[in-house]
Amino acid sequence: MENPTREFLDSVAFVLRMTDQERQALFLYASGRLPPALEEPPSLSPHPDWDSFVQQQVQPACIYTRSWDLVVANTQYLDLLYGDVQGGVAGLADRNILRFVLLDPTNRCGALADWQDSWALPMLSELRAALAATPDDRELTALLRSVLVDPVVRTLWDRSSIPLRIHPDGVTQAVRHPQRGHVEFTVLAANPMQARDLRFVTLMMVDAGPVRRAPGTRAVSQQPVAATRHRQSGPCADAESRSVRPW
Numbered sequence: 001m002e003n004p005t006r007e008f009l010d011s012v013a014f015v016l017r018m019t020d021q022e023r024q025a026l027f028l029y030a031s032g033r034l035p036p037a038l039e040e041p042p043s044l045s046p047h048p049d050w051d052s053f054v055q056q057q058v059q060p061a062c063i064y065t066r067s068w069d070l071v072v073a074n075t076q077y078l079d080l081l082y083g084d085v086q087g088g089v090a091g092l093a094d095r096n097i098l099r100f101v102l103l104d105p106t107n108r109c110g111a112l113a114d115w116q117d118s119w120a121l122p123m124l125s126e127l128r129a130a131l132a133a134t135p136d137d138r139e140l141t142a143l144l145r146s147v148l149v150d151p152v153v154r155t156l157w158d159r160s161s162i163p164l165r166i167h168p169d170g171v172t173q174a175v176r177h178p179q180r181g182h183v184e185f186t187v188l189a190a191n192p193m194q195a196r197d198l199r200f201v202t203l204m205m206v207d208a209g210p211v212r213r214a215p216g217t218r219a220v221s222q223q224p225v226a227a228t229r230h231r232q233s234g235p236c237a238d239a240e241s242r243s244v245r246p247w
Contacts, residue, residue, distance in 0.1 A: 113174035
């Protein structure tokens with residue numbers, strides 16, 4: 001059969017009870033293309049060795065779902081973004097990365113460098129793209145509702161123009177770590193082939209040392225971010241008392 005439709009190939013895969021890997025092979029050999037991810041994937045659990053792979057990474061690394069829920073993360077990742085978390089991912093009050101980035105007051109007030117333009121707006125763009133691809137996804141819809149209750153996030157979401165970003169692969173971001181100072185990294189992202197709705201991410205450090213400065217400029221204070229926050233005004237003034245970060 002020439003140019004079989006997706007519906008036909010999916011019907012064949014269903015009748016033969018193919019695994020996701022067998023379904024991918026069917027599409028590849030029959031049409032020359034890999035199939036789109038299943039709307040209801042059979043499992044959101046990666047192969048068990050992915051857990052070990054993430055833990056063995058030297059750089060910060062994690063795996064999260066299409067709705068940004070952390071599945072596994074190594075100590076480096078948790079320390080860089082969350083602080084001294086006891087019990088790994090299971091010790092987080094909320095495993096959702098997008099909610100953490102958008103709603104945590106510590107992130108807004110300096111922990112995530114250039115929070116609005118480098119973190120919030122691009123991640124909202126990713127959420128918009130995910131909802132456009134799967135508008136009936138209940139988890140994504142619930143996630144959107146949970147972040148739009150915040151007036152700052154609502155204002156950003158309602159902007160007529162948000163920079164387009166479908167995924168974070170290749171972008172450069174930075175955090176201000178209380179002990180390590182300014183830490184800049186490039187995000188590398190990929191999908192495990194047996195669970196393609198999951199995303200593996202590693203943060204390749206550009207400079208994990210103290211704050212970098214040009215010759216002849218004054219050194220920037222290395223006080224922890226939280227220690228200087230009481231001097232801020234406006235929405236960041238009481239961020240330390242409201243933050244869930246365990247630094």
